[in-house]
Amino acid sequence: CGFQLRGNSSATALPESWRSLYLDTGNPNSEFSREVMARFSANGITWVEEREEAAFILQLGPENFSQRNLSLNREARAAEFELTMQTRFAVLQPDNTAVIEPSGASVVKQMENDPRNVVGKAEEIRILKGEMRTELAQQILRRIGFFAANAAAQQAG
Amino acid sequence: EPCPAGDQALCSTDVPPAANAYPLDWVPIREVPEELQDEECRSCRGRYIDPLAGADTGVDPELSDINASAAQTELEGDEVFLHGGVSVEQGYRRLKGKDAYYNRSESRGKLTGGITIREPGILLKGQEASFSSDTGEAEITESQFVLHQQHMRGAARSLRRDAQGLVHVENGALSYCAPGEQDWEIRADEMELDLDEGLGTARGAKVAVGGMPVLYLPWLRFPLDDRRRSGLLWPDIGSDTRGGIDIAAPIYLNLAPNYDALYTPRYIEERGVNNEVELRYLNPAVGSWSVGGAYMETDKRYEDERPEQRDHSRWLGKVEHNGLFGQRWRSRVDYSKASDVDYLKDLQTTNLETRRETSLLQLGSLDYLGDDWLFDLDFQQFQSLADDINNDYQKLPQFTGQYRGEYEPFALEPILLGQYSYFDTDDNRVKGQRIYGEAGVTYPMLWQFGFLKPTAKYRYLEYELTDLGSPGANDSPSTGTPLFSLDGGLYFERQTTLLDRGLLQTLEPRLYYLYSEYEDQSEQPDFDSAELTFTYNQLFRETRFSGRDRLDDADQLSVGMTTRYISEEDGREHLNASIGQIFYFRDRQVRLLSGAEPLDQSSSEMAGEVNFYPNERLTVRGSLVWDPHSTDMNAGNVQASYERDDSSIFSVGYSYRRPLTTIQTENRNQQVTEQAHFSAYVPLGNRWSLFGAVNYSVEAGESVEDMFGVEYDTCCWQVRLLHLRYYDSVTGETLDFNDPNLEQESSTQVQIVLKGMGGFGSRVTGLMEDMIRGYREREY
Numbered sequence: 030c031g032f033q034l035r036g037n038s039s040a041t042a043l044p045e046s047w048r049s050l051y052l053d054t055g056n057p058n059s060e061f062s063r064e065v066m067a068r069f070s071a072n073g074i075t076w077v078e079e080r081e082e083a084a085f086i087l088q089l090g091p092e093n094f095s096q097r098n099l100s101l102n103r104e105a106r107a108a109e110f111e112l113t114m115q116t117r118f119a120v121l122q123p124d125n126t127a128v129i130e131p132s133g134a135s136v137v138k139q140m141e142n143d144p145r146n147v148v149g150k151a152e153e154i155r156i157l158k159g160e161m162r163t164e165l166a167q168q169i170l171r172r173i174g175f176f177a178a179n180a181a182a183q184q185a186g
Numbered sequence: 187e188p189c190p191a192g193d194q195a196l197c198s199t200d201v202p203p204a205a206n207a208y209p210l211d212w213v214p215i216r217e218v219p220e221e222l223q224d225e226e227c228r229s230c231r232g233r234y235i236d237p238l239a240g241a242d243t244g245v246d247p248e249l250s251d252i253n254a255s256a257a258q259t260e261l262e263g264d265e266v267f268l269h270g271g272v273s274v275e276q277g278y279r280r281l282k283g284k285d286a287y288y289n290r291s292e293s294r295g296k297l298t299g300g301i302t303i304r305e306p307g308i309l310l311k312g313q314e315a316s317f318s319s320d321t322g323e324a325e326i327t328e329s330q331f332v333l334h335q336q337h338m339r340g341a342a343r344s345l346r347r348d349a350q351g352l353v354h355v356e357n358g359a360l361s362y363c364a365p366g367e368q369d370w371e372i373r374a375d376e377m378e379l380d381l382d383e384g385l386g387t388a389r390g391a392k393v394a395v396g397g398m399p400v401l402y403l404p405w406l407r408f409p410l411d412d413r414r415r416s417g418l419l420w421p422d423i424g425s426d427t428r429g430g431i432d433i434a435a436p437i438y439l440n441l442a443p444n445y446d447a448l449y450t451p452r453y454i455e456e457r458g459v460n461n462e463v464e465l466r467y468l469n470p471a472v473g474s475w476s477v478g479g480a481y482m483e484t485d486k487r488y489e490d491e492r493p494e495q496r497d498h499s500r501w502l503g504k505v506e507h508n509g510l511f512g513q514r515w516r517s518r519v520d521y522s523k524a525s526d527v528d529y530l531k532d533l534q535t536t537n538l539e540t541r542r543e544t545s546l547l548q549l550g551s552l553d554y555l556g557d558d559w560l561f562d563l564d565f566q567q568f569q570s571l572a573d574d575i576n577n578d579y580q581k582l583p584q585f586t587g588q589y590r591g592e593y594e595p596f597a598l599e600p601i602l603l604g605q606y607s608y609f610d611t612d613d614n615r616v617k618g619q620r621i622y623g624e625a626g627v628t629y630p631m632l633w634q635f636g637f638l639k640p641t642a643k644y645r646y647l648e649y650e651l652t653d654l655g656s657p658g659a660n661d662s663p664s665t666g667t668p669l670f671s672l673d674g675g676l677y678f679e680r681q682t683t684l685l686d687r688g689l690l691q692t693l694e695p696r697l698y699y700l701y702s703e704y705e706d707q708s709e710q711p712d713f714d715s716a717e718l719t720f721t722y723n724q725l726f727r728e729t730r731f732s733g734r735d736r737l738d739d740a741d742q743l744s745v746g747m748t749t750r751y752i753s754e755e756d757g758r759e760h761l762n763a764s765i766g767q768i769f770y771f772r773d774r775q776v777r778l779l780s781g782a783e784p785l786d787q788s789s790s791e792m793a794g795e796v797n798f799y800p801n802e803r804l805t806v807r808g809s810l811v812w813d814p815h816s817t818d819m820n821a822g823n824v825q826a827s828y829e830r831d832d833s834s835i836f837s838v839g840y841s842y843r844r845p846l847t848t849i850q851t852e853n854r855n856q857q858v859t860e861q862a863h864f865s866a867y868v869p870l871g872n873r874w875s876l877f878g879a880v881n882y883s884v885e886a887g888e889s890v891e892d893m894f895g896v897e898y899d900t901c902c903w904q905v906r907l908l909h910l911r912y913y914d915s916v917t918g919e920t921l922d923f924n925d926p927n928l929e930q931e932s933s934t935q936v937q938i939v940l941k942g943m944g945g946f947g948s949r950v951t952g953l954m955e956d957m958i959r960g961y962r963e964r965e966y
Contacts, residue, residue, distance in 0.1 A: 149716025
């Protein structure tokens with residue numbers, strides 16, 4: 030049905046010209062920043078220490094986490110939570126012109142609540158937050174990877 | 187004489203026809219260019235148009251040369267006298283008047299006779315002005331002024347612009363209403379407008395409606411632009427069945443740029459006066475701090491409802507702190523304590539979400555964010571807000587050290603984690619210390635076409651327990667078990683088109699094998715563990731439990747498949763969908779409740795997830811958990827939201843859940859929850875809008891909470907009326923929304939917004955943002 034294994038010629042393969050990035054963020058050592066750096070590193074990105082040395086600059090906002098009641102049980106207490114994690118990012122050239130305009134990324138999850146096990150459910154939220162960070166980082170990586178591959182293909186062709 | 191291109195009107199010595207036609211730069215809508223006819227312009231039937239809007243503001247006018255022209259010019263030493271149609275230009279600054287005097291050595295001057303001073307974004311008019319060309323200071327008497335971007339106009343007996351650009355208004359007035367309209371204005375003895383900060387402050391302010399003063403406010407602070415300002419200082423007025431008429435009048439003290447205080451006396455008809463305080467402090471050396479609380483000496487209604495209580499004072503204490511020091515040390519405090527379990531229910535009457543909380547978090551944490559290691563020190567406890575739920579376990583403290591991986595492909599990476607916790611409780615339950623550790627390696631392999639990640643580690647758990655209850659019980663259980671996992675996935679893709687749009691479709695199969703030895707853990711307590719909600723994410727987790735009290739046994743294979751549709755234009759995902767299932771090769775004997783039967787099904791429920799974003803306006807999310815053994819749907823969720831350019835928002839949702847193993851049922855029979863949600867905000871024409879929200883319990887056939895309201899909107903003011911009904915959290919015997927004894931609470935709130943100034947009743951905004959999904963208040 031036309032599916033092929035992704036290869037180096039794929040539309041989502043990160044081209045060579047994109048492989049050195051500088052991370053511009055308020056909290057470079059936070060769990061989220063490290064997750065983004067790790068996901069990009071795993072895909073062949075080198076993070077450089079100096080802004081000037083980078084091919085592109087990834088501007089990364091903080092993770093914004095929120096939680097709301099999704100449904101109520103018969104005691105009118107939360108039966109399910111909806112968890113949302115959002116962030117904003119942009120990619121700049123060294124001269125500060127935007128290559129990818131500020132964009133949002135978000136992940137939404139649901140979980141069952143147990144009003145009688147607050148601590149256990151707080152731990153579940155902690156696990157979900159970790160997974161949501163990973164998914165946000167992957168969303169950003171896919172978005173940038175696709176854009177970079179397209180830009181490189183257009184230049185070449 | 188030469189005139190800069192495009193500025194003919196400004197340097198002509200004749201009064202330009204444009205200035206006559208629009209004395210305050212207010213242009214009626216029929217003459218406004220189409221592209222400037224925004225919503226506000228249509229509502230106000232016109233708008234301010236700033237002739238200097240496009241001016242270059244890069245150069246400070248104080249550094250620019252002065253060009254002056256007049257019908258007649260006299261020069262006496264340093265003094266210049268100009269007569270008849272004076273026009274002065276200095277950079278982007280423009281001054282006009284009938285006559286002028288200027289002292290070149292002092293750089294000061296005076297302008298008389300129908301004067302106009304302009305800079306981009308501001309127009310000052312008056313009878314007489316003195317000014318300094320060095321600092322930009324100016325003082326005008328009998329002035330009228332316009333702030334174009336803020337959509338504000340005003341008048342002042344004396345108007346002064348200081349060297350910092352602050353505008354000081356004495357005996358003046360300010361209004362958002364179009365020139366000639368008298369709907370409202372703020373009159374004040376003194377006003378200060380800080381255009382850079384976007385803040386206005388008024389002292390001795392009177393709100394006049396239709397020319398009649400209706401309200402006196404000794405101090406008022408208001409936003410001058412759309413930067414979000416917390417806590418606008420207008421009273422709140424409402425009424426609800428939890429306390430009757432409820433009026434709050436905040437008093438704000440701006441003590442310094444980095445600290446302020448807010449005191450809000452709140453009168454509640456059936457209860458008394460609640461004194462609410464919030465102090466905020468921001469300093470890079472100590473982080474941000476907010477300390478607040480509330481105190482009511484005697485709550486009359488609480489006295490009647492709970493006569494058995496000796497103390498009928500109500501209070502709430504709250505500390506919030508966030509700090510980050512040297513990018514390495516991170517601190518956080520989130521601590522709330524209430525006088526009694528009903529405090530939030532009785533007194534936090536304007537946020538249903540908060541009212542339904544069953545516990546208050548009391549947390550303090552300090553983290554070290556190292557390059558290779560992450561250390562967390564947490565003190566955490568919860569205050570129960572329910573009569574029927576005891577306070578949960580306290581972590582006093584918990585210390586975690588964790589090696590931070592690099593995820594470098596094709597490199598062996600260590601896994602190291604150690605955790606010490608001390609669990610305490612007020613109840614007669616088991617408590618004690620716990621040590622958890624894990625050590626192992628992982629070897630991530632990554633290619634363009636997929637990934638493979640083997641992981642091997644050993645997990646260890648040990649307790650020192652007290653208050654075990656039964657005398658012979660083991661007070662130091664310990665257990666350890668090896669774990670092996672293999673995670674692998676492939677990426678397939680193809681070009682496709684859908685509705686004439688070029689798309690890249692991916693197909694991403696993923697397999698996850700997990701093996702972990704069984705160890706008997708029936709002697710271990712449950713301090714911080716819960717069974718995790720089964721969703722698609724669960725397929726690829728290495729545990730079924732949250733917390734660290736159980737090392738689960740596993741010999742299982744998860745099979746998952748994800749597909750994505752990605753726009754070829756910009757790489758945005760239009761759709762992603764995943765489905766998968768776990769196949770078990772052995773029974774799961776480790777359970778949270780000791781004595782619970784092993785789980786013996788050979789495969790898990792099937793879990794699926796769909797996210798659909800066909801365009802910027804529509805979002806649809808869904809998830810499903812389906813049990814092939816019983817052919818039941820165990821959980822299902824659909825949420826859709828739609829936004830239109832006219833700012834209408836619609837949202838519908840449906841959520842179904844059959845609680846299975848996860849809830850500690852004790853002697854209660856937990857029921858299915860099945861709920862539908864609808865919310866909308868819909869403008870009807872230019873003036874009226876309707877909004878509402880319903881949270882409907884399908885199993886009870888009853889609305890659990892609903893809200894509806896109406897909004898009337900004019901150019902410069904807005905009024906909203908909101909009515910809210912809800913069932914309170916119930917405890918005890920009543921466990922059904924259909925119970926006739928269950929009383930429905932209700933609340934009515936009114937909001938009057940003077941645009942550009944804020945207004946009464948910010949509770950309405952809070953409730954709308956809380957209940958209408960996706961609704962965000964527009965700022966005026």
